Amino acid sequence: MFTIDDYNNNVVIVKNVLTMKKINEFSVITITKILGISTLCSLVPILNQSLFNQSLAQSSRVTQGFYRQQDRPEVYLVYSPKFYCHVQNEDQMAVFGGFGKVRVVTTLNLTTINYTGDCGWPNGFLRRSNEPEVYRMYGSGIPQFNIGNNFCHVINEAQMNAFGGFSKVRVVSPNSDLGRGRTFTNDCQTGGTRTMMPDVQ
Incomplete structure (x- = not known):
């Protein structure tokens, strides 16, 4: 007869295998060989809980x-x-x-x-779809994601051409907060140190 002691012992076996291996085909085969298919079926609730706990633990270990x-x-x-x-x-x-x-x-x-x-926007040139103004995002606030800390207003077509042309401009939704996390430095200066800083690519 399958007793509570047997159940507890088998739970330990299952947990040990799950600790050593990720939930995959290898661990399921290993548990089946050790316990037998009928015993494994009786432990489905334990396996389900372990899967849930493992998924939760993995989801909480986020990287950048x-x-x-x-x-x-x-x-x-x-x-x-x-x-x-x-x-x-x-x-x-x-x-x-x-x-x-x-x-x-x-x-x-x-x-x-x-x-x-x-989030702030990546460096580059942006325009809201409902406005003619173009803004330059620049700086090095969060360089690993190309998010700078300043933005300025491109004053005219000649200046935009000096920056490389309107093909560089991304048109975005009207509700976009272009200045999020940045300092507005007013009009861009094509000859000043402010806009001579290269954009992080």
């Missing part, structure tokens, strides 16, 4: 990058071990390089790091 929980539309950028921000909209994600960079996880646990609100 873009994340989305699979049942939520919001995308977040973990830009340092201590801070993360919310990607403003699809246009901003496109400027960052597209949704192909987003890691989709079952459970996104960011409770151990600090939320700083909406």
Whole structure:
């Protein structure tokens, strides 16, 4: 007869195997060989709980990058071990390089790091779709994600041509907060030190 002591002993075996190996084909075969298929079936609740705990633990160990929980539309950028921000909209994600960079996880646990609100935009030239003004994003605030700390207003077409032309301008949604996390330095200066700083690519 399969007693409670047998059950407890088998739970220990299962947990030991799960500790040594990730949940994969190898660990399932190993447990089946040790316990037999009927005993393994009786331990399905333990396996399910272990899978859940492992998934939760893995989801909480985030590194720098873009994340989305699979049942939520919001995308977040973990830009340092201590801070993360919310990607403003699809246009901003496109400027960052597209949704192909987003890691989709079952459970996104960011409770151990600090939320700083909406993300700033990457360096470059931006224009809201409902406005003619073009702004230059520049600086080196968060260089690993090309997010600078300053922005200025491109004063005319001649200046934009001096910067490389309107083909460099990304048109984004009207609700985009272009100045998020940046200091506005007024009109750009094509000959000054402010705009001679190269954009981080």
